Amino acid sequence: MDNTNIQKSCCKKEQPKTEKKGLWAGILYGILPHSFCIAFIIFTILGTTVATTLLKPLLLNPYFFYILIGISFFLATLSALIYLKRNGTLSAVGIKRSWKYLSILYGTTIVVNLILFTVIFPLTANIKPLNASVLSSINENLKTENLTLEVQIPCTGHASLITGELNKIQGVQKVEFRSPNLFDIVYDPIEASKEKILSLDVFNTYEAKAL
Numbered sequence: 465m466d467n468t469n470i471q472k473s474c475c476k477k478e479q480p481k482t483e484k485k486g487l488w489a490g491i492l493y494g495i496l497p498h499s500f501c502i503a504f505i506i507f508t509i510l511g512t513t514v515a516t517t518l519l520k521p522l523l524l525n526p527y528f529f530y531i532l533i534g535i536s537f538f539l540a541t542l543s544a545l546i547y548l549k550r551n552g553t554l555s556a557v558g559i560k561r562s563w564k565y566l567s568i569l570y571g572t573t574i575v576v577n578l579i580l581f582t583v584i585f586p587l588t589a590n591i592k593p594l595n596a597s598v599l600s601s602i603n604e605n606l607k608t609e610n611l612t613l614e615v616q617i618p619c620t621g622h623a624s625l626i627t628g629e630l631n632k633i634q635g636v637q638k639v640e641f642r643s644p645n646l647f648d649i650v651y652d653p654i655e656a657s658k659e660k661i662l663s664l665d666v667f668n669t670y671e672a673k674a675l
Contacts, residue, residue: 485547486565490572493539497532498580501621505588508628516628523625524669526618533577540573581620582643589623589641593631608637611649611658615672620644622670629666636661646675 507515548554635655
């Protein structure tokens, strides 16, 4: 009786640890593949042009974020296989027994990816670079014109690339991203124009049209 009680109490203690392990692993595998994009966003905000130039080719690949999502699930699967093997449950029956751990692992990975694409990336796309915010305050009282572009970006992860390129144009006062693919631009017509904006190299990869 005593041995049975000890075994039951041990099992009860291990469950929360397993759930926490699955949760943290899911968060890690959801975020880790997107570290290059997160770095690009940070460097864009800081105005570090050398770093953003190096990372820019990655974002010019239309399949980049699909690859990253695939990597996040690959890492989650690899982690699950290692976990099952260590616990001697690498079998159909073992997978059924470990359903809590696996559901937390994959569920968290999915949730983290969804948060990144629906909340984080759209929000960060609207953060002005430090150098651009100064220009906006200087030219605040000038007569401006508005332009809305519909850009064929594959997902919101590419929005920071577009806003970053638009903010580089002399005369552009403000760029605001609206999910899923709209960019509202305020510009000084003396320094910039619709044609100049649409002639950006990035629009050779991601087609843009004025609305």
